[in-house]
Amino acid sequence: xxxxxxxxxVITVEGLQDLLRAIRARGYxxxxxxxxxxxxxxxxxxxxxxxxxxxxxxxxxxxYRLTRREDEALFGYSVGxxxxxxxxxxxxxxxxxxxxxxxxxxxTPEAPPSDRxxxxxxxxxxxxxxxxQDRVLVGDLYVDPHYKARREGAxxxxxxxxxxxxxxxxxxxxxxxxxxxxxxxxxxxxxxGTEHVFLVETGSDEGRAILxxxxxxLASSREVDAAEAVIAQTASSMGRQMRSDDLNELLMNNLEHxxxxxxxTRCLTCANCTLVCPTCFCTSVEDAxxxxxxxAERWRRWDSCFTMDFSYIHGGSVRASTKSRYRQWMxxxxxxxxxxxxxxxxVGCGRCITWCPVGIDITEEVCAIRGCDASAEExx
Amino acid sequence: xxxxxxxxxxxxxxxxxxxxxxxxIAGCAKNVVRQPGDYFFREGAAADxxxxxxxxxVALEAFVPGRGTFTFLTIKAGEILxxxxxxPPYRSSFDARAIELTRAISFDGKCLRDKCEADPRVGYEMxxxxxxxxxxxxQSARMQALGMYDAANA
Amino acid sequence: xxxxxxxxxxxxxxMAPIMTPVTRFIRESEEVFTFDLAPEQVAPxxxxxxxxxxxxxxxxxxISISGDSHAPERLTHTIRAVGPVSAALGKLKAGDxxxxxxxxGVGWPIQEYKGFDVLLIAGGIGLAPLRPVxxxxxxxxxxxxxxxxxxxxxxxxxxIFRAELEEWRRTPDFQLGVAVERAGPEWxxxxxxxxxxxxxxxxDPADTVAMICGPEVMFRATALALEDAGIADSRIFVSMERNxxxxxxxxxxxxxxxxxxxKDGPVHPYDxxxxxxxxxxx
Numbered sequence: 001x002x003x004x005x006x007x008x009x010v011i012t013v014e015g016l017q018d019l020l021r022a023i024r025a026r027g028y029x030x031x032x033x034x035x036x037x038x039x040x041x042x043x044x045x046x047x048x049x050x051x052x053x054x055x056x057x058x059x060x061x062x063x064y065r066l067t068r069r070e071d072e073a074l075f076g077y078s079v080g081x082x083x084x085x086x087x088x089x090x091x092x093x094x095x096x097x098x099x100x101x102x103x104x105x106x107x108t109p110e111a112p113p114s115d116r117x118x119x120x121x122x123x124x125x126x127x128x129x130x131x132x133q134d135r136v137l138v139g140d141l142y143v144d145p146h147y148k149a150r151r152e153g154a155x156x157x158x159x160x161x162x163x164x165x166x167x168x169x170x171x172x173x174x175x176x177x178x179x180x181x182x183x184x185x186x187x188x189x190x191x192x193g194t195e196h197v198f199l200v201e202t203g204s205d206e207g208r209a210i211l212x213x214x215x216x217x218l219a220s221s222r223e224v225d226a227a228e229a230v231i232a233q234t235a236s237s238m239g240r241q242m243r244s245d246d247l248n249e250l251l252m253n254n255l256e257h258x259x260x261x262x263x264x265t266r267c268l269t270c271a272n273c274t275l276v277c278p279t280c281f282c283t284s285v286e287d288a289x290x291x292x293x294x295x296a297e298r299w300r301r302w303d304s305c306f307t308m309d310f311s312y313i314h315g316g317s318v319r320a321s322t323k324s325r326y327r328q329w330m331x332x333x334x335x336x337x338x339x340x341x342x343x344x345x346x347v348g349c350g351r352c353i354t355w356c357p358v359g360i361d362i363t364e365e366v367c368a369i370r371g372c373d374a375s376a377e378e379x380x
Numbered sequence: 381x382x383x384x385x386x387x388x389x390x391x392x393x394x395x396x397x398x399x400x401x402x403x404x405i406a407g408c409a410k411n412v413v414r415q416p417g418d419y420f421f422r423e424g425a426a427a428d429x430x431x432x433x434x435x436x437x438v439a440l441e442a443f444v445p446g447r448g449t450f451t452f453l454t455i456k457a458g459e460i461l462x463x464x465x466x467x468p469p470y471r472s473s474f475d476a477r478a479i480e481l482t483r484a485i486s487f488d489g490k491c492l493r494d495k496c497e498a499d500p501r502v503g504y505e506m507x508x509x510x511x512x513x514x515x516x517x518x519q520s521a522r523m524q525a526l527g528m529y530d531a532a533n534a
Numbered sequence: 535x536x537x538x539x540x541x542x543x544x545x546x547x548x549m550a551p552i553m554t555p556v557t558r559f560i561r562e563s564e565e566v567f568t569f570d571l572a573p574e575q576v577a578p579x580x581x582x583x584x585x586x587x588x589x590x591x592x593x594x595x596x597i598s599i600s601g602d603s604h605a606p607e608r609l610t611h612t613i614r615a616v617g618p619v620s621a622a623l624g625k626l627k628a629g630d631x632x633x634x635x636x637x638x639g640v641g642w643p644i645q646e647y648k649g650f651d652v653l654l655i656a657g658g659i660g661l662a663p664l665r666p667v668x669x670x671x672x673x674x675x676x677x678x679x680x681x682x683x684x685x686x687x688x689x690x691x692x693x694i695f696r697a698e699l700e701e702w703r704r705t706p707d708f709q710l711g712v713a714v715e716r717a718g719p720e721w722x723x724x725x726x727x728x729x730x731x732x733x734x735x736x737x738d739p740a741d742t743v744a745m746i747c748g749p750e751v752m753f754r755a756t757a758l759a760l761e762d763a764g765i766a767d768s769r770i771f772v773s774m775e776r777n778x779x780x781x782x783x784x785x786x787x788x789x790x791x792x793x794x795x796x797k798d799g800p801v802h803p804y805d806x807x808x809x810x811x812x813x814x815x816x
Binding site: 095096098100103105106107109136137140141142143144145252255256281282283284285287288289293296298300303305310311312313314318319320321323324328331332335336339340 | 546547548549550551552553588590591592593594616617629631633775776777779780782783784785786787789791792794797813814815816
């Protein structure tokens, strides 16, 4: 997958239906935004009728609410609680099964998945997040075979955001809202009262092949300009901002800042932020055996640095206090991640702010450690 | 007396001590030998002496009913033995038993205290020599009290 | 880095253990035991590297290799039974099978310091990850200067590798100091903390490399004592312990500031971690 490399096309809403059909016909399992439990949830979709047409969301610290739009936009909301992480880096995964027959013991690794997923409506921040997880799980000495299989088989239909969420700050993290690379197809939804179309760019041979299969027109310069305007409007209406060029030094030079104590009085160590974060990759393993002791399994599951067990070594937990666990999460995300993997671990999607039950805001915490006035930071 | 001053001169405790002070404190000292198993002092007894160990090794011991005698510190050549003579009521807190043939310079506690009292300069010199090893032992005892090897794993 | 050998990096399933037979089981003390494994595929390892050992149906823990790196066909591990997995491993006998993954991590930089005086300071079971260094030094004795080993343990009964300690004590040009925290009257060795024994060792601080393995509270104090003795902090190495689930840099548990103990360590130069060690609960 590469950068958009040719003249954009335009498809209608029906064309989007055709696009979905073509993708599914090529053997992909299509996953996209759906409306479930009063939230935008990524799940299997069969047609564009499964998309949350005409819905939008309101987001703020500890607040998420779906509301109706005035129009029939199919992607008129920002990111929901989940990310594509749950498909690429599964929340629960059996790693292997072991069997013991007398002296003979065998371990059978779980075969990597062979299904090919098509992600429909992947935001720029989410592509950045996937690239960040790639670096961790397949870009180092050791390769996670399950992640690798899902990742290599995945088709990415990206979306240039038409709306910034109340907690979005991808512009500050240089992660969006424009999709620049890492996609097969990129869509921009254009809606102006009379017309409802999608500007389509392709970023891979697979993307071009799919586009060739469906009816489309060459985009007019008016449509290209309209798409630019949508992205510019989104970029200029970010719900949050955060200066990000100096975070490694700022945080690592302030490991004893009083603010860590202050945030610890609010943080519930519930781990919501790590679960909704599209880049948090930590896992634990669980071993189990049957009652005969002849069959055993190991499962891997998402874990969180906010739990007491996470840092347990014989005798106790290294990070027993809430302060130390919040500090670990934030310094890892924004500072030490850069040392470890060459980039920040934050993409500015805002999920950790929205889904924190007490509304702890990472941009506000950074601001406090920086010693700036939050309102001043917002006006940067 | 000259012999004692000579022995004293070779002990790390006296390093850098001027001749006058050396001669002064040597006046309180004598040479002693303990066979393996012999005690330098016993718990609860008057702490009237302290020792500069020249050769051998001494175990500081405590007796715990039901568990027997156990050693919590060994003192080797070049080190000092005995601190209870410094402070009232001048009573030994533990047993000190030679575990090898041990030669030491023994000081009369009262004699030395009186000389320190009479000349604070001598007292300060002595203090500078006592405090570092005692502090080191205190630090070590704290590390031991943490029971940290219990937490060790490979 | 020559002290790093990553045998299983090329395996298609780096999380799947290989069931490996136990060939020998020795009880070192009431809580500590040693066993040898005969791996199906022999992989070279460096002193200080570790394996993940799996007790069938119970779980997996990181254990440093305590045997001779010149004989990797026999993988020796010395373990203290402190949790469910180590307790289960402690019930094994010759012929039983253990799940094996490894070797992992960065070991002791013994090859980089040829010609230097070498000091090894171990606390408790920390002698086990340093034993491969001792084997290395004995095998390449002429390539190094003076060698000193200090070992601290709770009581004489807790000492591990006792027969070898006696051998090393008798080895020419090999300085060995052993201190226990408390002992009965039958013990004629040193009683006290381990660092004061440093003053008994002969070494040239300007040309000395020191390696410490033991609990964090011990190696922090010991590293400072070594610095006081004139050894540069870049030539003091410490082996660190953190919770570890994967050993391949994926589970996130073993992070220590920017470092992953599993892949950047467990052995770290002290100058790399000393600042971070000053923060509690990092």
